[in-house]
Amino acid sequence: MALRSTDILTQTPQGLYCPLGDFHIDPVRPVQRALITHGHSDHARAGHRSVLATRETLRIMGVRYGEGFAGSTQEAPLRESLRIGDATVRFTPAGHVLGSAQIVIEAGGTRVVVSGDYKRAEDPTCLAYEVVPCDVFITEATFGLPVFRHPDTRAEVRKLLDSVALFPERAHIVGAYALGKAQRVMALLREEGYDRPIYLHGAMERLTELYKSEGIPLGETPKVAASERAKLAGAIVICPPSSIQDLWSRRFPDPVTCFASGWMRVRARARQKGVELPLVISDHSDWDDLCRTIRETGAGEVWVTHGQEDALVHWCTARGIRARPLHMLGYGDEGEAEEPQAATAEAGDGA
Amino acid sequence: MNRFAALLDRLAYEPRRNAKLRLLTDYFRHTADPERGYALAAMTGALTFKEAKPGLIRGLVEERTDPELFRMSYHYVGDLAETVALIWPAPGHQEAAIPFPQGGGDIGPGHNNPPHVPSLTEVVETLATMSKSDLPAKVAGWLDALDETGRWALLKLITRELRVGVSARLAKTAVAQLGQVEPDEVELIWHGLEAPYQDLFAWVEGRGDRPETSNPAPFHPPMLAHPLEDEDFGKHAAADFMAEWKWDGIRLQAAAGRDGDGRSVRRIYSRTGEDVSRAFPDLLEALAFEGSIDGELLIVREGRVQSFNVLQQRLNRKAVTPKLIAEFPAHLRVYDILFEGTEDLRALPFAERRRRLEALVARLADPRIDLSPLVPFASWEELAAARADPAAVGAGPDAEAIEGCMIKRADSPYLPGRPKGYWYKWKRDPYLVDAVMMYGQRGHGKRSSFYSDYTFGVWRDGPDGEELVPVGKAYHGFTDEELVKLDRYVRNHTVNRFGPVREVEYGKEKGLVLEVAFEGLQRSTRHKSGVAMRFPRINRIRWDKPAAEADRIETLEKMLERGEKEVHPLKDRQTERSKA
Numbered sequence: 008m009a010l011r012s013t014d015i016l017t018q019t020p021q022g023l024y025c026p027l028g029d030f031h032i033d034p035v036r037p038v039q040r041a042l043i044t045h046g047h048s049d050h051a052r053a054g055h056r057s058v059l060a061t062r063e064t065l066r067i068m069g070v071r072y073g074e075g076f077a078g079s080t081q082e083a084p085l086r087e088s089l090r091i092g093d094a095t096v097r098f099t100p101a102g103h104v105l106g107s108a109q110i111v112i113e114a115g116g117t118r119v120v121v122s123g124d125y126k127r128a129e130d131p132t133c134l135a136y137e138v139v140p141c142d143v144f145i146t147e148a149t150f151g152l153p154v155f156r157h158p159d160t161r162a163e164v165r166k167l168l169d170s171v172a173l174f175p176e177r178a179h180i181v182g183a184y185a186l187g188k189a190q191r192v193m194a195l196l197r198e199e200g201y202d203r204p205i206y207l208h209g210a211m212e213r214l215t216e217l218y219k220s221e222g223i224p225l226g227e228t229p230k231v232a233a234s235e236r237a238k239l240a241g242a243i244v245i246c247p248p249s250s251i252q253d254l255w256s257r258r259f260p261d262p263v264t265c266f267a268s269g270w271m272r273v274r275a276r277a278r279q280k281g282v283e284l285p286l287v288i289s290d291h292s293d294w295d296d297l298c299r300t301i302r303e304t305g306a307g308e309v310w311v312t313h314g315q316e317d318a319l320v321h322w323c324t325a326r327g328i329r330a331r332p333l334h335m336l337g338y339g340d341e342g343e344a345e346e347p348q349a350a351t352a353e354a355g356d357g358a
Numbered sequence: 359m360n361r362f363a364a365l366l367d368r369l370a371y372e373p374r375r376n377a378k379l380r381l382l383t384d385y386f387r388h389t390a391d392p393e394r395g396y397a398l399a400a401m402t403g404a405l406t407f408k409e410a411k412p413g414l415i416r417g418l419v420e421e422r423t424d425p426e427l428f429r430m431s432y433h434y435v436g437d438l439a440e441t442v443a444l445i446w447p448a449p450g451h452q453e454a455a456i457p458f459p460q461g462g463g464d465i466g467p468g469h470n471n472p473p474h475v476p477s478l479t480e481v482v483e484t485l486a487t488m489s490k491s492d493l494p495a496k497v498a499g500w501l502d503a504l505d506e507t508g509r510w511a512l513l514k515l516i517t518r519e520l521r522v523g524v525s526a527r528l529a530k531t532a533v534a535q536l537g538q539v540e541p542d543e544v545e546l547i548w549h550g551l552e553a554p555y556q557d558l559f560a561w562v563e564g565r566g567d568r569p570e571t572s573n574p575a576p577f578h579p580p581m582l583a584h585p586l587e588d589e590d591f592g593k594h595a596a597a598d599f600m601a602e603w604k605w606d607g608i609r610l611q612a613a614a615g616r617d618g619d620g621r622s623v624r625r626i627y628s629r630t631g632e633d634v635s636r637a638f639p640d641l642l643e644a645l646a647f648e649g650s651i652d653g654e655l656l657i658v659r660e661g662r663v664q665s666f667n668v669l670q671q672r673l674n675r676k677a678v679t680p681k682l683i684a685e686f687p688a689h690l691r692v693y694d695i696l697f698e699g700t701e702d703l704r705a706l707p708f709a710e711r712r713r714r715l716e717a718l719v720a721r722l723a724d725p726r727i728d729l730s731p732l733v734p735f736a737s738w739e740e741l742a743a744a745r746a747d748p749a750a751v752g753a754g755p756d757a758e759a760i761e762g763c764m765i766k767r768a769d770s771p772y773l774p775g776r777p778k779g780y781w782y783k784w785k786r787d788p789y790l791v792d793a794v795m796m797y798g799q800r801g802h803g804k805r806s807s808f809y810s811d812y813t814f815g816v817w818r819d820g821p822d823g824e825e826l827v828p829v830g831k832a833y834h835g836f837t838d839e840e841l842v843k844l845d846r847y848v849r850n851h852t853v854n855r856f857g858p859v860r861e862v863e864y865g866k867e868k869g870l871v872l873e874v875a876f877e878g879l880q881r882s883t884r885h886k887s888g889v890a891m892r893f894p895r896i897n898r899i900r901w902d903k904p905a906a907e908a909d910r911i912e913t914l915e916k917m918l919e920r921g922e923k924e925v926h927p928l929k930d931r932q933t934e935r936s937k938a
Contacts, residue, residue, distance in 0.1 A: 153423065154431045154444035158506065173384060174377070272444065272506075273435055274370065283371045318430045325424065 010115035012143040012308055015094070018333055023121060023145070023312075027114050028094035030059075032121050033338075042083075042096065044123025045107035046071070046186055049338050059083050059091075061098055063106025063221065067186065070213050083108070085134075101125040102136030103290050104187030105218060111139050119143040120304065126289065127296040128157060131194040132187070132223050136300075144306035147338075148314035149291045150269050157269060157293040163286045164195045167243070170263060170284055175241045178259035179284070182248035182266040185210050187290050189245050190218045192267050193225045195288075196243065206231045206239060208246030208255070233258075252281055269293070298322060313338040359504060361389060362397050362478045363511035370522040378524060382532030386559070395554025396482045398533060400515055402526035403632065404553055407485035409518040410493060415442055418498050422447055433858050436802045439513035442501075446509055449473065449502045473503035479554070485516065526630055527579060537562035542579065542774065549573040549625070549633060574615030575625040577633075578650060578696050578704075579774035583764060583781035590782060591738050598769070600708065601733040601741055602693055603753060604762040604783055606666045606878075607654040608673070610634070612690060613697075614645045637678055641688040644726040647718060648699045653692035653730065656759065663689075663759035666892070667880045692719060693730040693764070696772055704772035711772065733763060741765070745786060761877070762786045788875040789917055790897060791816065792908045794826055795870045798848030800858040801833060809848035809860065810841055812896070814872050818887070818911040826864055827887045827911060832874060835895030844899065869905030873898040879918050889914050 017024050022034040030040040037054035044050055044060075046067030051060070053072040057079045058065070068076050083089065083098040085108065090096075098108035103124045110121045120141040127136050150157075171179055183189040189211050196205060204227040207215060212230050219225055231244060240260040250256055251264050269289025270276040277285040292300060297319060301309055309323050309330040316332035323330035365385045372378050386394050399405050419428060419442045428445060435441040476484075481500065488496060497516065501509050514520045530548065531541040533555075539562045550573040551558055560566030609629040617623050624645040626635045635642055638655075657664040657672060672686035695715040696704050703711050712732075719729050733751065735741040741763060744750075749757035762785035770780035793814035801810030811833040815826035836844060847862070847870060854861035863869060875897035882890035889911075 152431050152434055153427050154435055154441060156444065156506070173380065274440060275436060277371060283373065284368075285371065315430075315434070318427055321426055321430075322424075 010117045012117065012119060015112055015114050015117060015119050016121070016143075016145070018335070022335070025091075025094055025112055028091035028096065028112070030091060032110055033123065035336075035338075040091075041077075042110055043068070044101065044110060044121065045103055047104070047124070047184075050123065053077070057081065059089075059096075061085065061106045061108050064108070066217060067106060067214070070217055099137050099139055100134035102127065102130060102133060105133045105190070105221060105223070107133060109137075109139065111141070117142050119145065120306075121145045122147070122300075124149070124291055125300070126292050127300065128160065128289075128293075130191055130290070131198065132190045132218060138300070138303045140303075140305050142306060143308045143310065144301060144304045145310045145312060146297060146301065146319070147291065148297065148311045148316050148319040150289065150293050151297055151311070151315035151319040153294045153318070155269060155272055155293045156295060157272070157289050158287050160191075160195055160288050161199065163267075163288050164192070164199050167265060167284065167286060168196075168199060168201060170265075171241060171243065174261075174263060177261040177263050178239045178241070179243050179265055180251055180256045180259060180262045181243060181245045181286070182251035182264075182268075182282075183245050184268075184290075185247055186214050188267055188288065190215055190223065190225060191290065192245060192286075192288065193228065194223065197224065197226050201243070202226065203242070204229050206242055206244040208244070208250055210247050210250075211245055248280075301328065359476050359478050359481060359500075359512065360508050361385070362393070362400075363504070363508040365397070366511045366514070366520070366522050367507045369524055372523070375528070378528060379532050379535065382524070382529060383535050386533060386536055391556050391559060392554030393477055393479050395556060395559065396478045398529055398555055399482070399553035400478070400520060401522075401524050401529040405482060405515075407482065407516075408490075410497065410516040412438055412517060414494055414497070415439070415513060415517065418442075418494060418501070419445065433800060436800060439517060439519060440510055443506050443509035443513055446501050446506075473499065475503045475508070476500050481512065481515070482553075533558065533562055537564055545579055545631070546576050547573070548631070549576055573623070573625075574617050575613035575623045575650075577611060577613065577625070577627040577631045579631070580609065580611060580629055580652060581694075581772050581774065581781060582629075582776040583766075583783040584776060584778065586765065586782040586784040596735065596738050596741070598767055599765050600712070600768050601735055601744075602730045602764045602766070603733060603748060603756075603760045604764045604785065605654040605656060605663070605691055605730065606759050606761040607656040607669055607691070609652075610655045610690065611650060611652055611696075612641070612645050612692075613650040614648050615700075616648065637673075638688050639678060640683045641690055641726060644690070644722070644724045646724070647722060649695065649701075649718070650697040651690075651692050651715065651718070652694040652696060653690045653727075656689045656691055657686050658689035659687065663691075663756040665758055665880075666878065688726070690727045691730045692727060694772060706771065707769040708766050708772075709768040741784075745784060760786070788877055788893075788897070789879070791829075791874050791876075791913060792871050792900060792903065793829060793874050794864050794905045794908045795847075795862055795872055796826060796828055796864050798844075798860050798862060799831075808841055808845045810845065812844070812848075812872065814874060815864070816887075816909045816911050816914065824866070826869075829885065829887045829889060829911070829914060830874065830876070830891040830894045832872075832894040832896050835875065835897055836899065840896075840899060864905060866906040869908075871900035871903040871905055871908050872896050873900055879914060881918065887911060887914075889918060 015025060015027060021031050021036045021038050023032040030042050031038045032042045033044055033050040034041050039056045041055040042059045043064055046064045051068050053076040055077045058077040059081045060083060062082045065080050065082060085098055085100060088095050088097045093114055095113045097111045099111055101107040101109045101123050103126055107123060109123060112119045118141040120139050122145060124147050125136050167179065181192060183192050193205050207228050207230050209230055215225060215228055236258040237260060248266060251266060256262050263284055264282050265284040265286055266280060266282045267286040267288040269287060269291055271285030271287045307328060309328055311319050311332045312335045320330040320332050365381060368381055369378055372381065415438060423445055431445050432441045484496060500512055504512060530544045534541045534544045547569050551569060557566060557569040561568050611627040614622060614624045624642050625633055626638050626641060628634050657669045672682060675682055692715060695711050695718060698714055703714060716729060719727060733744050735744060745763045748760045753760055762783060765782040765784060767780050793816050795812050796815045797813040798809035799811040801808050811831055813828050813831045815828040817824050818827050848860055851862040852860040853863055874894050876891040876894040878892040880890050881888060
């Protein structure tokens with residue numbers, strides 16, 4: 008007889024826990040054994056006894072927290088099954104950022120997929136999402152409302168390039184999360200034929216170097232020196248979202264404030280942040296892709312970890328899929344998952 | 359339509375005037391006739407089709423989406439047009455309507471041939487001629503064809519909610535900048551022109567003659583005042599200035615001239631240049647002069663200026679009947695003159711224009727047009743005293759309709775726009791009351807998803823002792839930081855939820871006191887308390903003040919009595935009607 012889903016995975020104050028293998032997934036507090044889906048700081052925290060993650064995620068954690076971020080680390084080769092206690096575990100690409108993975112847990116004939124954060128849209132900087140058929144699918148719902156339909160990212164990047172052409176005497180300051188979004192914007196700009204240097208805020212530098220060392224071509228990306236800020240008329244500058252409105256960005260020539268985020272789909276969000284050129288570019292699934300993914304996994308049961316849980320649960324229920332919200336706290340501290348109410352507090356991770 | 363939508367989208371986010379101008383000029387330069395002309399008409403409010411009702415839009419979207427998901431989305435986004443624009447399912451992708459496929463079929467959008475994307479021209483021309491019953495299907499077809507931004511722009515356009523921070527003046531300035539034309543020259547011929555303005559574009563681009571100005575009574579952009587700041591007193595000598603009362607009415611420009619056949623043409627314009635002549639036939643009759651004068655629209659009964667509330671009752675009526683005119687006689691209280699005949703007086707000093715105006719008003723000798731009197735003062739202190747008590751310095755019973763002072767340099771020319779250093783407005787202090795927050799509601803627009811609209815109440819005697827009765831609702835006056843705190847307060851003190859509204863804790867022992875500022879008070883049957891506030895806003899958040907010490911309804915009643923000395927010629931009849 009197949010195991011019940013709650014025998015395989017339960018919710019604890021630390022996060023999702025698998026009693027059969029005695030490990031946590033993306034725990035928000037230090038634990039003995041942590042399996043990490045991806046390198047964003049709300050999912051990948053320092054201080055665990057041991058960490059199992061993809062090679063890229065381990066590298067990202069090393070850059071962010073220093074090499075001693077965990078007692079021990081183990082690399083999870085993609086798509087290969089590992090035995091942990093009484094559970095079988097494997098990591099599969101999630102398409103969110105470099106190194107991001109879903110974690111597939113199997114025991115007693117039941118398969119649970121913890122998808123972490125994921126997207127289905129094309130991204131030149133990471134491996135594409137792979138659908139894993141399963142019994143229980145655990146999903147985020149950052150953009151879990153049908154108003155969130157991400158547009159073609161190329162059109163968004165062209166919007167930026169059109170603005171640079173119309174206002175050549177102004178600097179375009181693009182807020183983007185330091186891990187993933189920033190590099191994706193750079194790659195998209197290159198795909199659209201933009202070959203001038205793309206200037207970086209200091210907080211972007213090390214992760215961008217890491218991407219390049221993984222063989223992702225991003226072209227010339229000099230760090231902005233304080234002395235040259237005033238000379239960067241017509242330039243594109245990428246910085247953490249928290250810097251788009253601060254003094255740092257005001258020293259550029261008549262800056263145009265841009266922000267690359269799925270939240271930019273809603274006009275009020277963009278205005279609350281004082282954004283003048285919103286770029287709807289997201290590393291999360293939009294509503295259609297959340298629904299499509301749930302259907303494609305064929306899961307009969309869906310757990311929704313964080314975001315706009317209610318609408319997605321409603322959608323599942325209307326289609327005969329058992330679904331429940333987990334109301335998990337601690338996720339969305341970084342990146343796009345931030346609640347608008349918290350927008351003024353912390354807009355980026357500042358790494 | 360998509361190009362126009364992209365322009366609106368960009369304008370909506372752009373705070374800088376010069377950047378807006380650049381975006382507009384760029385659009386006009388790269389868009390062909392007649393499309394750009396209709397865009398200009400849309401932004402100057404010159405389109406005349408009948409607007410679509412929000413109910414129509416709602417009906418269309420409810421046929422196509424899960425009502426529960428729509429409701430959640432609307433609460434999140436906080437704007438109907440935007441929610442519909444975003445949630446509108448692409449044709450062939452009606453997620454809610456499609457049964458759940460076995461084995462996970464892939465239903466992608468856009469299998470069908472791409473539908474025909476309408477131009478703005480097509481939209482405007484269709485709306486002008488289409489019958490009401492054909493409208494829903496047509497709008498649905500357009501929404502199917504457009505992308506998110508296009509749908510948003512279309513919905514804003516057809517519901518006449520197109521607010522993207524572009525004034526008519528700015529749009530005309532952008533047109534002027536296509537060539538070597540001054541914006542005021544466009545303004546002068548504007549009222550003789552019609553959408554799609556091909557003759558105007560041809561002229562500014564040097565391809566055609568200046569369009570004949572068929573308007574002998576043109577609009578001229580008015581001169582506006584800056585609010586007076588404390589430091590301004592130190593900068594200016596009282597002797598260089600003249601003062602008038604600031605009337606609580608509507609700013610108007612009255613113009614009159616003669617057409618080619620010698621017939622008198624009279625027009626009344628709003629501050630923004632909208633021709634409002636048709637709403638004031640009684641006043642039009644009184645414009646027996648040639649030239650252009652600047653003043654305030656008021657309602658005067660038996661020689662007494664009525665409050666703004668009374669004026670609003672006339673403005674709210676669509677049909678201008680003889681009865682309405684009799685009950686709400688329009689009056690123009692003038693304070694400046696721009697033209698006398700064809701003589702441009704705008705370069706003259708204010709004191710000189712004032713003399714010309716006085717002479718004109720004396721010649722007219724019409725009770726419907728009078729002069730806004732000067733307020734005598736020798737020092738700023740004296741003016742401050744006059745502002746505090748207008749009745750004591752000659753305003754008499756009209757004092758109720760005075761909302762402060764206007765202070766003008768005696769040598770100031772009449773300049774369009776809001777030039778610095780010439781004219782100041784010094785409004786009287788607002789009324790203040792301490793009230794207790796009772797409900798928070800999620801805001802719209804810029805504040806959507808924040809609990810930013812607060813209903814507040816004051817104490818009164820109820821059947822079970824003292825109780826709070828709601829007296830108003832305010833959604834501004836606080837800073838962004840305070841909004842974050844107020845939002846958190848609502849979330850943390852919720853006792854009841856009603857859709858987007860939350861009831862918070864309140865009572866003698868608990869509750870948040872808000873110091874509310876407002877401009878006036880009127881009786882209202884729509885409010886439980888029987889009073890309604892004008893321009894209420896949160897002046898201060900009294901985190902320190904116990905709810906039990908908030909004001910009582912009697913405080914408001916007293917303010918109301920003071921403001922209720924209006925003359926009601928038909929009061930008896932109104933009372934009878936309300937009894938029936």
